[in-house]
Amino acid sequence: MRTLRRYKEGLFNSSTAQIYCRKFSAIGNAKADRPRDQECLVWLRTSATHISLLHQILQSSARTGAPMEGKACHAQSICVGLQSDTLTSNMLINMYSKCGLHNCARKVFDEMPERSLVSWNTMIGSLARNGEEQEALSVFVRMQREENQFSEFTVSSVLFACAAKCAVSECKQLHAFAIKVAMVLNVYVGTALLDVYSKAGLIKDASFVFESMPERSDVTWSSMVAGYAQNGLYEEALVLLHRAQMIGLEHNQFTISSAICACAGLAALIEGKQVHAFIGEAYTVFQGMEDRNTILWNAMISGFSRHACSLEVMILFEKMQQAGMLPSEVAYISVLTACSHMGLVESGRKYFNLMITEHNMSPNFVHYACMVDMFGRSGLILEAHNLIENMPFDATASMWGSLLASCRIHGNFHLAEIAAKHLSEIEPNNAGNLILLSNIYAANNKWEEVARTRKLLKESELKKERGKSWIEIKDKVHSFMVGERKHPRIAEIYSKLDQLVEKLRMMGYKAEIEHDLHYVEESRKHELLRHHSEKLALTFGLMCLPSNAPIRIMKNLRICGDCHSFMKIASSCLGREIIVRDTKRFHHFKNGFCSCQEFW
DNA sequence: CTAGGGTTAG
Known part of the structure; x- marks a missing residue:
């Protein structure tokens, strides 16, 4: 002083x-x-x-x-x-x-x-980086209306705002403009541009921008790697990472966490043997990093979490703290999910409390969702319901959905009705919820309610998205709708499928018609289930692929319980690996088991 | 004086 x-x-x-x-x-x-x-x-x-x-x-x-x-x-x-x-x-x-x-x-x-050009640029950047993307765009519009010139700085900030909003049309306009005045040559503009495209899922446009950039910084490289990883193109991500290494680019926290994400994602696509190799590889890279920040730890933990390697998740979670890191909200999501997977209710409770008391965090709705799921899966349905009713947020559709699923497994019709009602209130546009509700009424002989729900359903004229699966064979994508008729070899497929169903039935497969939610006779339900798109895709895969090749199927909806059982039995009966990627996760069927451990 | 990248369930 x-x-x-x-x-x-x-x-x-x-x-x-x-x-x-x-x-x-x-x-x-x-x-x-x-x-x-x-x-x-x-x-x-x-x-x-x-x-x-x-x-x-x-x-x-x-x-x-x-x-x-x-x-x-x-x-x-x-x-x-x-x-x-x-x-x-x-x-x-x-x-x-x-x-x-x-x-x-x-x-x-x-x-x-x-106001100078810098004033406008700084203001737009400030709004964009503080979550006011729409306002950032408005200020940009006002800037033009008042006939101010703008610069590369302006464009990169506006693109940044577009990235958060996935505002593709604005981005395209700016892209066109940037080409016209040669702004795309600027590293910042180019990087921001490819980032918007990849966040909006337009990965081809992103990679086009990347490839045509005259100059790339380490941020450009890691944006592109991350872009591939976020769009599920894990192989491309790793190839690009390799390319980056070849030109002598040093790894940093950003590239490594994308690499871990890519390894974890890729491992899910590949045969069992290599799963551990890939995750192991990621882990080696991770261990080699000198200073590991929270996001890097999280990437590694959730990499294990995605593979249901729950034990590793918990070990790493503890190691993270030993290394002097505070576990973040994200790490807690992984560890709670791990507890839920393994049915470790007491550990789950412990971690949930620790989060509040020890680390002073207030659990967000995802943490609560993990807890609801954990209780429900372990049969503690009342506790799950209690948590939903008393938490500081409105319950989400996924929570009620998870509760409903456990009610069906553990036979609690009373709570199932409550859950289904809430579900159809939160998601009035989802016909599936109304159908579920009516099925529950039917099971309880509440016929008046059944009629009322059915009427509601008819009035709303809601339609479920139709199930569709696709499979890649020799660079060609074959897609199948439920009850597909148009595929050139469809007759052969149906007859092969019939044979397969017969074979599996001998091994103990029984159609689980409760998974069909249509208002039809039982026999029709059997027929509908039998023609689910993933079963058609599987049959076609069996017909076309070599006998030892794993079969990879993609699906636009979540796999249903019946198909899940079907795939499990098929994998052991046929001695084939079957991988189904649905909207949420990978199901890796092998020897009669699924990698999801009945969790999806 | 101003700009671009990574993790999270269902």
Whole structure:
């Protein structure tokens, strides 16, 4: 503090002030509740008339994300008559934005008498990075309306906002514009552009942008790797990663976590033997990383979690803490899921409580969903229901759906009715819920209710999305609808399928018609189930692929319980590996078992 | 003074 006094007494020139400034920003990093720091702030409010010092403090405040000094600078800048100074205002906007106070930034922006290109850019970037994407786009529109020129900075920020909103049409317009004025050549613009495309699922466009970029930074490479991984193109992700290594690019946290994600995803697609090899490979890379941050740990933990390697999840979760990391919300999702998979109710309870008491977190709805699922699967249906009723959020459709599923397994019709009612309220457009509800009434002989629900269903004219599966054979995709008629070899497929069903029936397969939710006779239900698209795709795969090749099927809906049992028995009876990717996960059937362990 | 990338269930 002696330094401070001497500065106040005017004993320092501006270069000494700079040294002091660095000290000050170090203080800013620490908690500002000690008397010394308070003294600094008081001094700042009253004495900082040195403009360059003011600016430097603003910069350090922006860097450290600590608004305390920045706010004092704001007050001071007004005192010394800097409120109409564009440079100072720009720095204020930047500082507030970096501290997450975008409303304060906006206020400064709105009150500026003259706005420069940097002011607009900073404001748009601030809104985009603080979750106000729509507002960022509006400001951009206003910027154009007021006939301001914009720059690469503007475009990359606007694209960033587009990425969060998956705003493809805006992105395409900007892309066209960027090509016209040669802005695509800018690394930032190009990277932001490919990121929007890959987040919107247009991975081909993303890779086109990537390949045509004249210059790529490490961010460009890892964006592209991440893009492939997020779009399920795990192999491409790993190939690109290899390419990045070849040109001598160093791995960083971003590429590694995408790599782990890609390994975990790819492993699910490949035969059992290689599953562990891939996850093992990812784990080796992970262990080789010098400083592992939270996201990296999470990526590794959830990589194991996705493979139902629950034990590894729990071990890694503990190791993470031993390494001095605080488990994040995401890590807790993985560990709770692991408990649910293994039926470890007590451990689940323990972790859930630990999260609240030890780590001061408030569980979000996903954590609650894990708990509901865990209780339900273990037959603690009342406890599951209790949790749903007493949690601090509205229950989601998936929670009621999970409760309903456990009610059906454990035969609790009363709660099933409650769950189904809630489900059809939350998702009034989902015909499946109404059909479920009516089936429950039917099972309880509540015929009046059945009639009422049926009427409701007819009135709403809701339609379920039709089931569709597809299988790739020799570079050609063959797709099958439920009860497919158009495929050129359909007659042969049906007759082969009949033979297969007969064979499996001898091995103990029994059609589970409760999984068919149509209003039809039982015999018709058998027929509908038999013609589910994944069964058709499987039959066609058996006809076309070599006898030892695994069969990979993709499906647009969730696999039904009957097909799931069917695939399990088929895998042991035919000695084939069958992999079904439905909307949520991979089911890897082998020797009569499924990798999901009845969890989906 | 201003811009781009990674993890999460059902």
